[in-house]
Amino acid sequence: MKQHETIADLRAALDPLRSAGISIGVVPTMGYLHAGHLELVRRACKENDVVVVTIFVNPTQFGPREDFSTYPRDMERDLAMLRAASVDHVFTPGVDEIYPQPLETAIVPKRLGEMLIGKARPGHFTGVATVVAKLFNIVQPGRAYFGEKDFQQLTVIRRMVADLNFAVEIVGVPTVREEDGLAMSSRNVRLSPEERQAARVLSAALAEGAAMIEAGEASPEVVLGKMRATIEAQQGVALRSLDICDVGNLAAVERIDGPVVILVTAQVGPVLLIDQHEARPQPS
Amino acid sequence: MKQHETIADLRAALDPLRSAGISIGVVPTMGYLHAGHLELVRRACKENDVVVVTIFVNPTQFGPREDFSTYPRDMERDLAMLRAASVDHVFTPGVDEIYPQPLETAIVPKRLGEMLIGKARPGHFTGVATVVAKLFNIVQPGRAYFGEKDFQQLTVIRRMVADLNFAVEIVGVPTVREEDGLAMSSRNVRLSPEERQAARVLSAALAEGAAMIEAGEASPEVVLGKMRATIEAQQGVALRSLDICDVGNLAAVERIDGPVVILVTAQVGPVLLIDQHEARPQPS
Numbered sequence: 047m048k049q050h051e052t053i054a055d056l057r058a059a060l061d062p063l064r065s066a067g068i069s070i071g072v073v074p075t076m077g078y079l080h081a082g083h084l085e086l087v088r089r090a091c092k093e094n095d096v097v098v099v100t101i102f103v104n105p106t107q108f109g110p111r112e113d114f115s116t117y118p119r120d121m122e123r124d125l126a127m128l129r130a131a132s133v134d135h136v137f138t139p140g141v142d143e144i145y146p147q148p149l150e151t152a153i154v155p156k157r158l159g160e161m162l163i164g165k166a167r168p169g170h171f172t173g174v175a176t177v178v179a180k181l182f183n184i185v186q187p188g189r190a191y192f193g194e195k196d197f198q199q200l201t202v203i204r205r206m207v208a209d210l211n212f213a214v215e216i217v218g219v220p221t222v223r224e225e226d227g228l229a230m231s232s233r234n235v236r237l238s239p240e241e242r243q244a245a246r247v248l249s250a251a252l253a254e255g256a257a258m259i260e261a262g263e264a265s266p267e268v269v270l271g272k273m274r275a276t277i278e279a280q281q282g283v284a285l286r287s288l289d290i291c292d293v294g295n296l297a298a299v300e301r302i303d304g305p306v307v308i309l310v311t312a313q314v315g316p317v318l319l320i321d322q323h324e325a326r327p328q329p330s
Numbered sequence: 331m332k333q334h335e336t337i338a339d340l341r342a343a344l345d346p347l348r349s350a351g352i353s354i355g356v357v358p359t360m361g362y363l364h365a366g367h368l369e370l371v372r373r374a375c376k377e378n379d380v381v382v383v384t385i386f387v388n389p390t391q392f393g394p395r396e397d398f399s400t401y402p403r404d405m406e407r408d409l410a411m412l413r414a415a416s417v418d419h420v421f422t423p424g425v426d427e428i429y430p431q432p433l434e435t436a437i438v439p440k441r442l443g444e445m446l447i448g449k450a451r452p453g454h455f456t457g458v459a460t461v462v463a464k465l466f467n468i469v470q471p472g473r474a475y476f477g478e479k480d481f482q483q484l485t486v487i488r489r490m491v492a493d494l495n496f497a498v499e500i501v502g503v504p505t506v507r508e509e510d511g512l513a514m515s516s517r518n519v520r521l522s523p524e525e526r527q528a529a530r531v532l533s534a535a536l537a538e539g540a541a542m543i544e545a546g547e548a549s550p551e552v553v554l555g556k557m558r559a560t561i562e563a564q565q566g567v568a569l570r571s572l573d574i575c576d577v578g579n580l581a582a583v584e585r586i587d588g589p590v591v592i593l594v595t596a597q598v599g600p601v602l603l604i605d606q607h608e609a610r611p612q613p614s
Contacts, residue, residue: 053495065351151459151493154436175435176494183495209435210460211337211467 047129049136053184056137060098064186068095072187074178077101078118079127082222082230086191087131089219098185099128100137102144107173113316118235137185144180153179153210155202158296162289162309163198163320171202178203182214190214195221195229197307197322201296221322223249229321240282241315247280248310252323255290255308259325264302266290277312284313293324302327331413333420337468340421344382348470352379356471358462361385362402363411366506366514370475371415373503382469383412384421386428391457397600402519421469428464437463437494439486442580446573446593447482447604455486462487466498474498479505479513481591481606485580505606507533513605524566525599531564532594532605539574539592540609548586548611550574561596568597577608586611 050056064070071094073086083099090097101124108114121138128136152172158164159171182190192200200218207216222230227249228242237245251273258269270288277285291298293305305326312319334340348354355378357370367383374381385408392398405422412420436456442448443455466474476484484502491500506514511533512526521529535557542553554572561569575582577589589610596603 057497065349067349147492149493150440150442151490152438152440153494154438156434156436158434180493180495183497186497206435208431209433209464210437211464213341213467213470 047125047133047136049125049138051138051140052143053139056098056135056184059135060096060185063096069189070094070185070187071097071189071191072181072185073097073099073191074181075099075101076103076117076232077124078120078232078235079124080222080230080232080234082193082195084127084131085222086193086219087128087133089217090189090191091132093217094187094189096134098135098137098187099133100139100181100185102137102139102177102181104144104173104177105141106145106149106177107170109167109169112167113233116236116316118232144177149176152176153206155206158198158202158205161198161296162287162291163311166286166311171199174199175202175206179206179210179212182212187214189217191217191219193221194218194324195231195322196320197309198296201294227253229319231319233317233319236317237315241317244280244282245312245314245319247277247283248312248319248321249323251276252308252310252321256323256325259302259306259308260328262327264327266299266302269302269308273308273310277310282314286311286313286318331409331417331420333409333422335422335424336427337423340382340419340468343419344380344469347380353473354378354469354471355381355473355475356465356469357381357383357475358465359383359385360387360401360516361408362404362516362519363408364506364514364516364518366477366479368411368415369506370477370503371412371417373501374473374475375416377501378471378473380418382419382421382471383417384423384465384469386421386423386461386465388428388457388461389425390429390433390461391454393451393453396451397517400520400600402516421465428461433460436460437490439490442482442486442489445482445580446571446575447595450570450595455483458483459486459490463490463494463496466496471498473501475501475503477505478502478608479515479606480604481593482580485578511537513603515603517601517603520601521599525601528564528566529596529598529603531561531567532596532603533607535560536592536594536605536607540607543574543586543590543592543609544612546611550583550586553586553592557592557594561594566598570595570597570602 071090153175155171155175204216255269255273289309293307308323355374437459439455439459539553539557573593577591591608593606
């Protein structure tokens, strides 16, 4: 595995491969890797000749009072995991390499970036879209892999690729979960044992809501009401948002008659956890 | 010369070339070609194996009361000129091919897009940057050619490429002028003979200002005052803006002690004309 800290160094390694017709897949990450990331890597290795993993905790997608400085980091452990996963190239730029000067150009995801999580985190998806576009232009991959856990992020990126004609295929990969259902996240490590236990309610409530939808419940209010009661009964979990959205454009649905995604965010101890579950009415 | 109307068709033609290591230059235009465009094409042909010219009158860079509908168009004449110039590929998409759905993603050039012309034309440079990024992603060229006449546009694009790490070299090409000095522009055709005559004052005033700077005049106020008097003495020309800016970041300069660019916009009959002249104090 080759580690590159500069754009020039990475490009020098990748340009000849691309010219030789070798397919390149990229897995953009913020590091502190877990089984969810490794699933993205496995998928990328299966579908591409060469895989590039990027590790960059992107400051521009954190708000001023968010957890950029406390976001967990462990480069040595990450590199060992990627080596074991037979990754070819890892790109680990410093902040100055990605932002040598303040940006004067932003990629702004309008409606999709302002709704849901974007309402609570203004500018977050502009930071995400801009850094992902930069990584696409640096790596120039044929495919890029993102987890479905960050469903709104995945939707924003898919739409950016369509709107701006990036020649990159976006592959969304299903959420990987702990044995008890908690969605894998680098931030989980910051939960105390009690918080970790309480956090289970999110995936449980999602499964409950999805089951109601699959059983034919067509009213979002009814499903959300039941889920809200379940989550609010759990001490230590502060529900921040709970939505049933069109799976394509994330618009709120008035009646569930096709594929939807249930999105939840909740504060658990020091961590804002997010999770999602796709569901659709089953043909009877 | 091959003409392509769809993105898929153009990509099918270009992808094998790129993989074979053939260098691709692109000249983005809005058509109604003149000698200025042909100079971009000549330069592109000299520096690349294959040249792609795009012709697309981009609606999103025109304001609601601007001249999108009356912008001059003559596709047959354009194609004949490009054929004669030995261009390899011309991309002539319809509006629906470039904008199949309303964009939810915008590329926003912040300070650079809001100043100068951007003040009078809000959203103009967002439209420009976004469509140029789309064309870069569609063509994936090694080099792209833009006229220095649209100096702010060139600066916005250079900055976008740096900020977003596009793997495209931006080549700025000096303004081509009519024999009497008027900067070549597709819009010149809409001037009456009298307006055409009056418009000469712009290049004359720019030459006058540049000569003052080269002779050592360091005060922008003095240079701009003289130029303003020259332009305002010309009947039929309504000066809209006149600025002396840092050649790199377009900031207004307080004292001329390095390379600057003089930028002018003026309404002449139905047309907003723009022109520019770079200048610097000559070593004495």
